[in-house]
Amino acid sequence: MNSFRHRQSSLRILYFGTQSSFSIHPLLALLEAKHCITGVVLPVQPSNHVLQSDHIALHTHSNDTIIDYARKHAVPLWNPSTLPSTVEFDVIVVACFPNKLPVHLLDRAQLASVNIHPSILPEYRGPSPLFWQLRNGLRVVGVTLHHMNSSIDSGDIVSQLEIELPIGISGSKADQLLSKSGACLLLEALQNHKFGRKPQTGKGSYQSWPNEKDWHIPTTWPVVRAFNFIEGVKNWGVPFTLLTKRGTVKVQSAIGFRHETSIMGYIRTNKHGQNEVGFSDGWLQI
CATH class of the missing domain: 3.40.50.12230 (Rossmann fold)
Incomplete structure (x- = not known):
């Protein structure tokens, strides 16, 4: 040995x-x-x-x-x-x-x-x-x-x-x-005691650090995508920019979302007094 x-x-x-x-x-x-x-x-x-x-x-x-x-x-x-x-x-x-x-x-x-x-x-x-x-x-x-x-x-x-x-x-x-x-x-x-070796195949992808535009969220996204992104990276402390029909809206977090018929980019106040923005398949509460 x-x-x-x-x-x-x-x-x-x-x-x-x-x-x-x-x-x-x-x-x-x-x-x-x-x-x-x-x-x-x-x-x-x-x-x-x-x-x-x-x-x-x-x-x-x-x-x-x-x-x-x-x-x-x-x-x-x-x-x-x-x-x-x-x-x-x-x-x-x-x-x-x-x-x-x-x-x-x-x-x-x-x-x-x-x-x-x-x-x-x-x-x-x-x-x-x-x-x-x-x-x-x-x-x-x-x-x-x-x-x-x-x-x-x-x-x-x-x-x-x-x-x-x-x-x-x-x-x-x-x-x-x-x-x-x-x-x-x-x-x-x-x-x-085994560190196998399987070569990486395919081209793959590489992303560097985000820049300002990477914090922009178009309302053409599915609403759950927007919600998950905001909740998942809000701890960075960088504001998100929602691209709405009224222009850009800055938010730090999201309250929730609902899947229902919506108007993309439209901002309204719901019955609970919450502002919400229309995405492709629902409303995002902000």
Whole structure:
């Protein structure tokens, strides 16, 4: 039995994440499963860009941060510039880290360097896949555990899981659902000591950060698409622009919706005193 095979019962994991719930849940799963975390690497500082991530505004499920959990379990904390060149690890795990890791670092992993990505790759590559899946009206989304290489989100697939989102789910709950599902895929691979390689097929798609027009909502959309998009990304704190017959209307959230005959782009007050806007198949209460 060679030395690496002997070590596989206690794989050493170097973990890259942020202060988001998407990063915390996989780390918690690793700690609860008694895996050996050699260190947690965090970004030097968060970006000041208002649209830098659909994870930035998300709260964790408790008041504890990823730093708190690392300290409670005596796990070293580093940033990319302070990561020791001498630290040894068998697996790199990334969950919502804003920087692409250099290939020379990925190659130092004895077994695998993997990322938990909240989409079914090769679709929705890029930094904010949940935003784009919600904007495009997807109800069935997913998470992919994949190997990392020199390109963004293009490495071979280890495993994937599709997830149906409830109507009106908040961004934080969707984020937690996806990260916990990704954690399950990771634990399964670690338990089996098997990180398979299935090449990504097809062209796929890549989306960058949203710009101002990506917060515009045409009333030609189905009403449930508009409702799910607003509720799913309102935690970004950016106002939505509804394109109505009276011009543009700024909203921060939606109250609800009804499927019934409507007039697209028309604004009215219903019997409950709520303003509502007509979409292709119903009314959106705002």
